[in-house]
Amino acid sequence: MSAAAARKRLVIAVDGPAASGKGTLARRLAAHYGLPYLDTGLLYRMVARAMLDAGHEIRDAEAAALIVNSFDETAFPEERLRGREIGEAASVVAAMPAVRAGLLARQRRFAAQAGGAVLDGRDIGTVICPDAPAKLFVTATPEVRAARRHKELLGRGEAVPFDGILADIRRRDARDSGRNDAPLKAADDAVTLDTSALTVEEAFAAAIGIIEQRRAA
Numbered sequence: 001m002s003a004a005a006a007r008k009r010l011v012i013a014v015d016g017p018a019a020s021g022k023g024t025l026a027r028r029l030a031a032h033y034g035l036p037y038l039d040t041g042l043l044y045r046m047v048a049r050a051m052l053d054a055g056h057e058i059r060d061a062e063a064a065a066l067i068v069n070s071f072d073e074t075a076f077p078e079e080r081l082r083g084r085e086i087g088e089a090a091s092v093v094a095a096m097p098a099v100r101a102g103l104l105a106r107q108r109r110f111a112a113q114a115g116g117a118v119l120d121g122r123d124i125g126t127v128i129c130p131d132a133p134a135k136l137f138v139t140a141t142p143e144v145r146a147a148r149r150h151k152e153l154l155g156r157g158e159a160v161p162f163d164g165i166l167a168d169i170r171r172r173d174a175r176d177s178g179r180n181d182a183p184l185k186a187a188d189d190a191v192t193l194d195t196s197a198l199t200v201e202e203a204f205a206a207a208i209g210i211i212e213q214r215r216a217a
């Protein structure tokens with residue numbers, strides 16, 4: 001790659017806890033910059049879905065280690081991956097080192113595309129793309145995130161009490177932040193964006209401001 005092309009290449013890493021708005025933001029950023037987008041959470045959700053479909057107990061690390069190297073990425077329509085149960089199951093398999101190792105190469109390959117890419121997840125800025133020039137850590141209070149997820153699940157026909165969603169969010173935060181392998185945390189060079197009081201539009205504008213500042217530096 002020429003020096004000019006390398007300078008123009010843009011990788012944007014978007015990390016943060018469940019329902020903070022990172023996917024919504026990452027998708028918007030990808031469209032704005034004309035970059036391909038990867039929702040890495042879907043990969044962990046696919047492994048969880050494949051485990052449950054095959055009748056495995058979700059904590060069976062040996063089965064997960066086999067599944068991560070054999071599942072068919074095209075076999076899962078997104079509506080089978082977005083439910084409440086799969087989010088929870090995904091965070092269980094995501095704590096298994098063999099699952100993380102099995103998903104690493106395809107995420108790195110995606111990020112290595114010529115023009116760059118936008119990826120969102122938990123460890124993009126820390127593990128997958130530690131050299132990304134632009135890193136955002138998107139947060140919101142647990143209550144705000146639970147309200148957003150509650151509304152989203154209702155819209156999908158999954159009626160769950162708000163308190164149940166809030167408990168899910170807290171449990172997932174604890175599991176994702178407390179695991180040994182690639183725990184959820186902001187990279188040292190990430191900029192934290194608290195979207196608790198921001199609309200989607202405001203969060204997008206703030207993110208563009210942060211990224212443009214990074215690119216100019």
Ligand SMILES: Nc1ncnc2c1ncn2[C@@H]1O[C@H](COP(=O)(O)OP(=O)(O)O)[C@@H](O)[C@H]1O
Binds near residue numbers: 016022200
């Ligand atoms: N700034 C915001 N204000 C209000 N709702 C938002 C905001 N950002 C995202 N949402 C909504 O919250 C829900 C979760 O957002 P999503 O981007 O899927 O989060 P994540 O990818 O972090 O889990 C979605 O229904 C989305 O439309």
Ligand SMILES: Nc1ccn([C@@H]2O[C@H](COP(=O)(O)OP(=O)(O)O)[C@@H](O)[C@H]2O)c(=O)n1
Binds near residue numbers: 044090095121
């Ligand atoms: N890069 C990533 C992405 C997701 N995950 C795991 O996968 C689970 C589901 O991720 P997700 O991004 O689809 O979840 P939401 O934030 O959309 O609820 C998370 O709770 C994490 O445990 C991860 O460990 N690393």
